[in-house]
Amino acid sequence: MKQSLRNCAFLVALTLTAAGCSKATDKLAKLAPLLGDDQAPFVIASIPTARQFGVSPSQSVQIFFSKEVESQRCTAAFSISQTVSGATTAPLISGSTVVLGSVLTFTPNLALSAGTYNIVESVGCEDLEGRDLRAPYNASFTVGPGGVQASPTVVGVGVQSQSQCTALGSVGSSSGGNWLTASCWWDSTLPILGASSYTFRGGDDNTGLVGSNNACADVNTDNFVVIFNNYMNVNTTVNAVSLTRLSPPSTTMSLATWSWGDCMSGNATYCRALTVAFAEAEASCNGAALFGSSVAPSVGDFNLQFTTGSPAGLPRYMIQVDTTATDSNGFKPTGTFTFTMEGK
Numbered sequence: 282m283k284q285s286l287r288n289c290a291f292l293v294a295l296t297l298t299a300a301g302c303s304k305a306t307d308k309l310a311k312l313a314p315l316l317g318d319d320q321a322p323f324v325i326a327s328i329p330t331a332r333q334f335g336v337s338p339s340q341s342v343q344i345f346f347s348k349e350v351e352s353q354r355c356t357a358a359f360s361i362s363q364t365v366s367g368a369t370t371a372p373l374i375s376g377s378t379v380v381l382g383s384v385l386t387f388t389p390n391l392a393l394s395a396g397t398y399n400i401v402e403s404v405g406c407e408d409l410e411g412r413d414l415r416a417p418y419n420a421s422f423t424v425g426p427g428g429v430q431a432s433p434t435v436v437g438v439g440v441q442s443q444s445q446c447t448a449l450g451s452v453g454s455s456s457g458g459n460w461l462t463a464s465c466w467w468d469s470t471l472p473i474l475g476a477s478s479y480t481f482r483g484g485d486d487n488t489g490l491v492g493s494n495n496a497c498a499d500v501n502t503d504n505f506v507v508i509f510n511n512y513m514n515v516n517t518t519v520n521a522v523s524l525t526r527l528s529p530p531s532t533t534m535s536l537a538t539w540s541w542g543d544c545m546s547g548n549a550t551y552c553r554a555l556t557v558a559f560a561e562a563e564a565s566c567n568g569a570a571l572f573g574s575s576v577a578p579s580v581g582d583f584n585l586q587f588t589t590g591s592p593a594g595l596p597r598y599m600i601q602v603d604t605t606a607t608d609s610n611g612f613k614p615t616g617t618f619t620f621t622m623e624g625k
Contacts, residue, residue: 322414322415324402327420332421342361361374399545420610434511436508437506437508438505438506439505441501441506442502447506449553451554452470453466453471467620482625510553518555522536551609560581560582561586594623598621
């Protein structure tokens with residue numbers, strides 16, 4: 282019975298229209314307290330729904346919980362922010378928040394301007410017995426013309442040494458670039474050129490030896506930056522990224538480390554700018570057949586092979602983001618993104 286009610290509430294929320302919000306609100310408010318009072322609370326749905334477009338500027342935000350929740354804590358755990366391209370911190374929207382039973386309602390002080398907004402209910406929200414929210418809730422919606430929110434996709438690629446390739450809104454160059462340029466190699470307003478137009482420098486300096494830490498420390502000229510249009514789940518997305526050497530001979534590749542930037546305000550679980558460092562066993566760190574070094578203090582192995590002075594057109598590498606990546610609403614890319622570049 283509880284499961285059926287839960288599914289019913291979920292379906293009601295997913296089929297919301299601007300004209301039907303009032304009726305849906307009434308139904309969800311009545312259903313929510315019936316969905317189990319002996320478990321941690323969780324979010325059934327929200328208004329606007331996740332990824333909804335065409336939302337009215339005067340729309341209030343509502344979150345429907347599985348049971349009655351504690352007003353003060355759930356109010357403090359709620360936030361709403363607007364996505365601003367290139368901004369390091371998303372501005373929070375001011376307004377009044379009221380919790381009545383199992384429904385939280387946020388009313389903005391001013392009409393919402395056109396754009397995309399993110400709502401967050403953190404695990405600081407509790408039920409009346411002090412049980413934390415089962416999982417944080419995140420959803421985005423867009424004020425403005427109706428339509429379907431874009432699926433997650435890559436909108437920028439570069440290397441970490443490029444100082445202006447850090448967040449959504451970072452621009453590329455119509456002619457590509459190398460590891461010394463400030464801008465990204467590419468952004469989605471530009472055609473993708475051949476691999477030779479995008480060059481990086483392998484972090485290995487060819488001084489490594491077996492049992493030595495030489496050439497092992499991370500160098501950022503071969504750490505790749507991948508920027509997405511949507512906030513991405515940091516765990517599923519990093520596992521969807523791979524790097525392959527296309528030029529013979531083939532190599533043994535390992536993801537050494539990664540970091541995220543341009544994250545959702547108040548929730549670093551969802552971000553838009555991923556930096557990945559891959560290592561090749563064939564790089565000279567600890568000899569040209571092993572990863573890392575056993576010499577204390579070991580600094581690990583973070584670099585691709587030595588590329589300085591490589592012949593024209595070589596070596597070529599391909600970075601991919603496959604369809605197992607997911608955004609903050611659980612949606613996946615419609616296809617695998619592929620980008621090729623050259624070491625120099």
